[in-house]
Amino acid sequence: xxxxxxxxxxxxxxxxxxxxxxxxxxxxxxxxxxxxxxxxxxxxxxxxxxxxxxxxxxxxxxxxxxxxxxxxxxxxxxx
Numbered sequence: 001x002x003x004x005x006x007x008x009x010x011x012x013x014x015x016x017x018x019x020x021x022x023x024x025x026x027x028x029x030x031x032x033x034x035x036x037x038x039x040x041x042x043x044x045x046x047x048x049x050x051x052x053x054x055x056x057x058x059x060x061x062x063x064x065x066x067x068x069x070x071x072x073x074x075x076x077x078x079x
Contacts, residue, residue: 001034008059009038018045019057031057039064 001019008017022028028044035042035057045056 017059039066
């Protein structure tokens with residue numbers, strides 16, 4: 001998720017990004033939190049309205065967008 005957000009940040013022409021459908025509510029919650037951590041706005045799209053494609057999360061850039069100093073995907077261990 002974090003890597004998807006990083007790619008989204010690096011695309012100045014792209015104002016919205018749609019996460020792939022996640023099978024559990026826990027993963028959907030994590031997607032919302034990762035986006036909010038970076039100052040992004042999220043909208044939950046109901047899968048029923050999208051011909052059963054599953055619940056999806058649409059992310060939009062805002063004025064508060066911020067590229068984090070530490071990315072959640074960094075897996076470096078402390079020395």
